[in-house]
Amino acid sequence: MSKKLGLLNRIIYWVNIIVALLLFISFVLPYLPPKKFPNLSLLSLAVSPLIVINILFVAYWLFKLKKSVLLSLSIIVVAYFHFGSFFKFSSTEHPTEITNTLNILSFNVRLFNLFETKDTQKNIPEIISSFLKKEDPDVLCLQEYNKEIKIDFSEYPYSYIHFRGKNILGHAIFSKYPLINTYSFDFEDSYNNTLSADLVKGSDTLRIYNIHLQSLSIKPSVSYLQEADNEMLRKKISIRFIKQQEQVETILEHKNNSRYPVIISGDFNNTPFSYVYHKVSQSMSDAFVEAGNGIGTTYLFEYYPMRIDYILASNELQILSFNTIKKTFSDHYPIRATIGWD
Numbered sequence: 001m002s003k004k005l006g007l008l009n010r011i012i013y014w015v016n017i018i019v020a021l022l023l024f025i026s027f028v029l030p031y032l033p034p035k036k037f038p039n040l041s042l043l044s045l046a047v048s049p050l051i052v053i054n055i056l057f058v059a060y061w062l063f064k065l066k067k068s069v070l071l072s073l074s075i076i077v078v079a080y081f082h083f084g085s086f087f088k089f090s091s092t093e094h095p096t097e098i099t100n101t102l103n104i105l106s107f108n109v110r111l112f113n114l115f116e117t118k119d120t121q122k123n124i125p126e127i128i129s130s131f132l133k134k135e136d137p138d139v140l141c142l143q144e145y146n147k148e149i150k151i152d153f154s155e156y157p158y159s160y161i162h163f164r165g166k167n168i169l170g171h172a173i174f175s176k177y178p179l180i181n182t183y184s185f186d187f188e189d190s191y192n193n194t195l196s197a198d199l200v201k202g203s204d205t206l207r208i209y210n211i212h213l214q215s216l217s218i219k220p221s222v223s224y225l226q227e228a229d230n231e232m233l234r235k236k237i238s239i240r241f242i243k244q245q246e247q248v249e250t251i252l253e254h255k256n257n258s259r260y261p262v263i264i265s266g267d268f269n270n271t272p273f274s275y276v277y278h279k280v281s282q283s284m285s286d287a288f289v290e291a292g293n294g295i296g297t298t299y300l301f302e303y304y305p306m307r308i309d310y311i312l313a314s315n316e317l318q319i320l321s322f323n324t325i326k327k328t329f330s331d332h333y334p335i336r337a338t339i340g341w342d
Contacts (some may be wrong), residue, residue, distance in 0.1 A: 002205070002342065003279050004174065005230040009027070009066075010225065012057075012060070013068055015072055015180065016054075016068065016072060017060075017071065018058045019050060019053050019054055019057065019073045019241050020054060020057075020071050022043065022046070022050055022071055023047070023050040023051065023054055023075050023076075023079060024075055024219045025040075025043065025076075026043055026044065026046075026047045026050065026273060027078070027079070027082050028049065029041060029043055029044045029047070029157065029273055030044075030273065030275055030277070030278035031205075031275070032239065032275065033245055033275055034241035034242045034244070034275060035242050035245055035246075037241075038238035038241065038242060039234065039238060041241050041274070041275060042212070042234065042237055043078060043128070044239070044240075044270065044271055044273045044274040044275070045237075045271060046269075047083075047273040047308070048271065048273075048288065048304075049304070050307075051076065051079060052081075052215060053224070054072040055072070055076060057071070057321070058072045058073050058076065059067075064254070075133055083148065083273060084144035084272075084289060086286065086293055087294065088289070088292045088293050088294060088296065090168075090290070090292055090293055090297075090322070091260065091295060093160070093253060096239065097342065098206060098318060098320065098340035098341070098342065099340075099341075100201065100202070100262075100340060100342070101320065101338055101339065101340045102138050102139060102201065102206065102338070102339050102340075103136075103137045103138045103139070103140065103238050103337075103338050104137060104138065104139040104140075104141075104208070104265055104266075104311060104336070104337055104339065105135055105137035105139070105140050105141070105262060105334055105335070105336040106210070106265035106266055106309060106310075106311055106334065106335050106336075107140070107142055107143070107301040107328075107330070107332065107334035108142075108143070108144050108212070108266075108309065108330060108331075108332035108334075109128075109142050109143070109144055109146070109269045110144055110329075110330040110331055110332070111144050111145075111146040111149075111168070111169060112124045112128075112146045112148075112149040112151070112329075113329055114146050114148065114149070114168070118123060122240045124149055124151070125149065125151045125152070125331065128151050129151070130154055131172045131334075132153075132175075132245065133334060134153065135325070135334075136155075137174065137201065137336060138176050138177065139173065139174070139176070139177075139208060140153075140173070140174040140175075141172075141173055141195075141210035142171065142172045142173075142174070142210070143171055143210065143211075143266055143299060144169055144212070144269045145161065145169075145170045146168055146169070146170070147168065147170060147173055148168060149163070149164065150319060153174050155176070155261075155291040156174035156175055156176060156181075157176070158174070158175040158176070158177065158178050159173065159174045159175065159179070159181045160173045160179050160182040160195055160197050161230055162184045162193070162195055164184075164186055164193065164338045165276075166215045167191065169191050170193075170196050171184075171193050171194070171212060172195075172210070173195055173197050173208060173210050174220070174303050175197075175199055175208075176197050177200060177201045178199070178200045179198065179199055179200075179208075180197070180198045180200060181195040181196075181197065181198040181312040182195070182197045183195070183196040183197070183249070183252050185197075185250060185253070185254075185338045187214070187243075187246075187247050187250075189241060189243075190214055190243065191215070192212045192213060192214050192215055192247070192249075192269075193212055194209060194210065194212060194247070194251055194266070195209070195210040195236050196208070196209050196210075196214075196254065197214070203277055204262050206260055206262070206317075206342070207221065207255070207256070207260045207261070207262045207263070208262075208263050208265055209230045209251065209262065209263070209264040209266070209268030210263070210265060210266050210326045211251065211267065211268065211280075212265060212266055212267050212269075212288040213244045213247055213248065213263065213267065213269045213270065213276060214240045214243040214244045214266050214268075214269060215240070215269050216236075216237055216238065216240050216269055218233070220234070224274050234298070240269075241270075241274075241275075241276075242271060244268075244269065244276045245249075245275060245276060245279075248276045248279050248280055249279075250314075250329075251280070252279065252280070261313070261314040261316055261317050261341065262284070262313070262314045263267060263311070263312070263313050263314070263317070263339060264280060264284065264310070264312040264313075265310065265311045265312070265335075265337075266309065266310070267308060267309050267332065268308055268309070268310055269308055270308060271287075271306060271307065271308060272307055277310070279314055280312065281310075284311060284312040284313060284314060284315065284316055285313050285314075285315055285317070286311075286312055286340075287310070287311040287312065287313065287314065287319045287322040287335075288307070288310070288335075289321065290319035290322065291319045291322040291324070291337070292324070293309070293323075293326060294324075296324065297324065297333065298332055298333045298335060299332050299333070300331070304308060305309075308332075309332055309333070309335050310335070311335055311336075313337075313339050316339065316341065317339050317340070317341050318339065318340045319338075319339060320337075320338040320339065320340045321337065321338040322335070322337045322338075323335070323336055324336075
């Protein structure tokens with residue numbers, strides 16, 4: 001029996017080494033462009049489960065009172081400082097000197113359930129109306145907007161809604177404040193898009209981006225991944241990561257020419273461990289990191305939590321609050337932030 005247990009522990013230890021090594025490799029992923037490292041960039045989707053698995057190894061070796069615990073424990077400590085906290089506890093105290101604030105809400109509405117079952121399409125206009133009445137954001141950024149569903153946005157006198165040709169999938173920015181200099185990126189060979197508008201509040205102007213980066217186009221189910229051809233799936237996701245990089249490069253070129261502070265919100269279709277998140281978030285504050293709580297889930301891959309929706313603000317702006325709204329008809333959770341400036 002002792003020999004069998006010894007063999008089992010050796011096998012577990014070698015599996016532990018592999019998992020710890022993969023997590024260690026992931027530390028460089030935010031700095032590797034998918035165009036040059038298309039296959040390695042896929043590992044960014046696995047960082048969260050790798051962290052969880054390494055934590056389980058720590059628990060296992062602690063229970064066994066083995067020095068092997070140091071392997072995963074050390075890699076988790078490094079990951080914590082490299083990627084930042086995996087779990088947030090933020091203060092609710094607001095700076096008293098802030099004179100201007102803006103509440104912004106971002107939501108991928110999944111075409112208001114246009115292609116879902118009839119049950120999930122019921123009462124969407126009423127649900128949205130009730131939702132907006134309760135949340136009452138100053139700015140509403142919607143991804144996968146659908147003009148076929150008639151919804152009352154009369155509380156927002158200013159808007160920029162854009163569709164490409166006859167495509168029913170669009171994007172929209174609704175605002176209580178004037179929007180000027182509106183712009184659509186109209187990415188090539190993609191249903192995804194990004195909108196930009198300069199918002200004028202009093203004597204101040206802020207640039208707002210509503211981002212929807214290239215979708216991965218995979219069904220959010222384990223059975224789909226198990227049945228899919230691995231090689232085709234690898235190529236498919238790699239191509240879409242490359243498209244995300246190209247889209248981000250275009251957005252950042254536009255952003256860098258802005259004379260105004262910038263707020264970026266939307267669905268990145270990628271994790272905080274990815275190259276595209278790293279590039280977009282440079283010189284920006286992540287609202288969840290600054291003021292969020294919990295693990296920041298915005299999308300459920302079956303039961304696996306992922307954070308792929310973000311609100312970012314220029315460093316000269318202050319993040320006063322952030323929350324994720326868990327009650328939703330979509331496959332994404334809406335996210336909301338209050339942003340202030342002097």
